[in-house]
Amino acid sequence: MTNPSPVPSRTPSEIDGLANAFVQSAVKLNPFGATSLGIPGYDHLVTDFSPAGIEARASLVRTVLADVEALTPVDDVDVVTQAAMRERLGLDLELNAAGEEHAMLNVIASPLQEMRDVFDVSGQDTPEQWENIAARLNALGTSVDGYIESLRYAASRGQVAAILQVSEGVKQAAELADPAESFFTSFVSGPAAAAALDDSSSCAAIRKELEFGAVAAREAYGRLADFLRDELAPQAPTRDAVGRERYALASRYFLGATVDLDETYEWGLEELARVVAEQQSVAEQVAGRGASIEEAVALLDADPSRVLHGTAALRSWMQETSDEAIRALNGVHFDIPAPVLDLECMIAPTQNGGIYYTPPSDDFSRPGRMWWSVPPEVTSFNTWREKTTVFHEGVPGHHLQCGQAVYERETLNDWRRLACWVSGHGEGWALYAERLMADLGFLDDPGDRLGMLDAQRMRAARVVLDIGVHLGKPAPAVWGGGTWDADKAWGFLRANVNMPEAFVRFELNRYLGWPGQAPSYKVGQRLWEQTRDAAKAAATGRGEDFDIRAFHARALGLGSVGLDVLKDALS
Template sequence: MNPHVHPVALIVLCLLLAAPVFAQTHEPDADTRLRNLYETEFAWRQGELKQVRTGDGHWRAGAGLPRVDAESQAGRLAYWDQTLAELARIPREKLSTDEQINAAVFQQIITSLADNARYRTWEAPLNSDTFFWSGLHPRMGGFDSEQAYEDYVDRLRDLPRFFGEQQSNMRAGLGRGYSVPRITLEGREQSLEPYLAPAEQNPFWGPVAAMPESIPAASRTRLQSAVKAAIAEAVVPAYRTLLTFMREEYLPHTRQTLSARDLPDGPAFYQAMIRSYTTLDMTPEQIHAVGLEEVTRIRTEMRQTKAETGFEGDMPAFLEFLRTDPQFYAQTPHELLAFTAYVAKRVDGQLGATLGFLPRQRFTILPVPDAIAPFYTGGRGGLESCLFNTHDLPSRPLYTLTALTLHECAPGHALQAAIALEGPGAIPEFRANNYFSGYGEGWGLYTEWLGVEMGVYDTPYEHFGRLSYEMWRAARLVIDTGLHHYGWSRERAQAFLREHTALSEHELTTEIDRYISWPGQALAYKLGEMLIRRKRREAEAALAQDFDKRHFHDLILGLRSVPLPVLEAQLDAWIEAGGPNPYPKAASGG
């Protein structure tokens, strides 16, 4: 999710052997112009985000929070438009191969940033499960220096100003008919309530409780007092004011329509979001048709798998059986988390046969925090941890957890992020924390299918759970475009998902609300996965006995996060080169 990856140009060997993906007339001056452009923009953007350099060259949150007022947003749009104009003046055919990849990535990043600014998405800085008031403190642990804690105090003191600008933006959005649909925000303001607690009970106290012993005792006492005062004098009042604003002013006046097409300049906005999340030039009509085809194909596989279980009723009866039979549900949160941990360790035993390069970074498994669990998705994974939702256990079937663990943990997002961080090859800094949903979520969904090869689905029910998850992603193509292009109702979208998947009623409700409030994002998963599986079939056919899935996977993950057309071009070059090992000299890191 929140989402968070780290890219690289790794295909030196295969590009030397392959027919070139791009024209090879190379002028060093073109490379220099491009590097100057993306390095300057990235440094400027970090400043806009109030990030500062650490001693080891990484970035962390500095003093104060970003400016988000309308004037600052307009300034960013002007900067990005100018950047795109300068990028257009650099001849792509005169760039080196690596810089051509960098140029394609940079153009997609800046285009997406500019589109969001142009359509003023900052006037609705939240959706059904992600909010501007969350994620402002570490989920785990503290900071490693006194200065980092000093900056943390400054950020806490800056919360009233930051929230005030967000509220002004949201009022402007309401004034022009741009808001999140009301139905998808019901109850979400409750996630603000934990932040009204006094210091030691407030979530912002977490980094203080985790303050390292390396900070001297006198400084610890001083910083504890400073954070305590900032929570009492700035944090709690800011959250209290925001809670009142949400309940009394914002939520009662949010729009009651659902479709992106009902927003100002809606059709163009939705098309821009499709491009941003999928990195593909596809129309809503094309995506809807692809989704219907995939739903039909997967439905056939689901019938075959249902037959393997021995269940004698029809598909609706089988889905109801899966949703309601106690054998498929954990009795305690620990049981659910233990199941995911067991799957993750079984996957560990298969990784050496699946990937050539393995990272050293490890992840942990945690429950979704209580404050957001009621309306949060079933799970999300990243570099340090995978979150699994233990709220409302009768809505969290175990037969889908194998696929979910593969997707969120390994070989999915957690492993993907670790390889992005540690993989061989040098990449520009602007790509290090970039994340394209089509690439990242496409890989995540592909790994659910990969679990079949890895032998981690134990029962026909778990296989059906995987197919139900694949059907869920295919249905998204139909539902997202149905909602935002064809004007479907919330009830019609829920009915389509209910009919075609084994998702619980709670899950399908929260998922549909997510698609309503986040136009286009749900399209990335299936389109990305389809590209990867199509390219794998082509590679297996072309390379025959020379195909090595480890090299195929290393190539994909070693590229890091790139637009899907770039991924396809590089895979084509790799196939043409004979499927070589992208890391011929790199030892496994882990």
């Protein structure tokens, strides 16, 4: 395999210095974020989710934004950094002013989950790392109590998540509080802890602190469950839709771009129809002329060569598929830096059905990881559905994208390498990568291609659903007519997502409680493709051949930025 030459050094600018200092100040106020970024020194501490903690982080953002606006860029890298910080930090302040941070509660991405999920990326190899975990567990109640304080403050201002999100939050918190079911119970006594802690007296003390910490964490989540059930739920609205004003702000945040929401909704309907038509064509390749999509799916599901049994087989297949893709792409379609060649495929300790990626640490001592959270009732897996998922989460998807940004130490400041993440850029690239792998011939098998289209169909469907429900748009007659709501959305999603009912239900709950995020995948892909096509048209207009490999290298070298910033930087 070939690897790129070392990136030429660049003298850090005043803007770089400000951005680097911002990261160091930000992680002091958000130790959970420090752990996620792989920045050492904070793994024993917890994040303050109280109104005071939120205000401290907002005050830092206000100061940094004013400082960066006062500086003059010295090169193109600075121009992008200034534009990206203006866009991201400005939106952070808009969300803060709107009270969105204080009221944040949903089924997938709120402090309720963050306080637990941080332990997935905590170091677990040495006694010192487990000592940090024990300290964090014992202090977790501070985070929980601060979070309750913020939710209570938001409620006093009339800002409460819909009852569906509150009710599901009660279930999640109650499970984490249950000694028999809690993640914390199994975590502190699991194989990772046993492997790291020997029989010495010092390790015995750590094990005891871990036991105390698990109890403290469970009790904290018990307080959260009680608060959500007894105090917040009676104040929660029944309506899921957030309305156009809140949705437009969320859409800008997740995309890093301003789009016409009504035009995007209509495009979503057209894109869904286009993907379904392509699915139908491929289904006939699988099951014969005139076969339906459902018949092709049934045929593929019954093919024993496309079925894996058990999570061990799933993890091995994920790893093998990822490794093969990296070997095939490196030096041919992408130049992959040596540290990014390593990707670990993991079975997640949770069991909610999600599939996700965590980036490498700053020094690559923690590699990038693809996680699969497998529900306990799911024991078999169809490879035809999931090959495209490996490309999405791995290479050329999130792992290449995030790993490349972390690697760009000689060019990018720490904020752009590590801390900036825009969903539309990241998830849009991952969907772009899925389609790219199909175009490059890696999904020529009709079953694998049908799996890719199956995933694209779901992403197109949720553009329609998300905008439709939250903006209260008219539903097409085929989906019930009238105004979009959760009930119509359920039938629509069941018809367009070929997944177990429990997974589809979780997905719907996610969209209802996290407005604007789900469309950022497919809309992000659209904006990525538009940016690429504009670059190609510009090259053609200059009489040059378009070098897509160079375009991808330049684009990924920017790190994660808002899609409007990306378009300007690549134009």
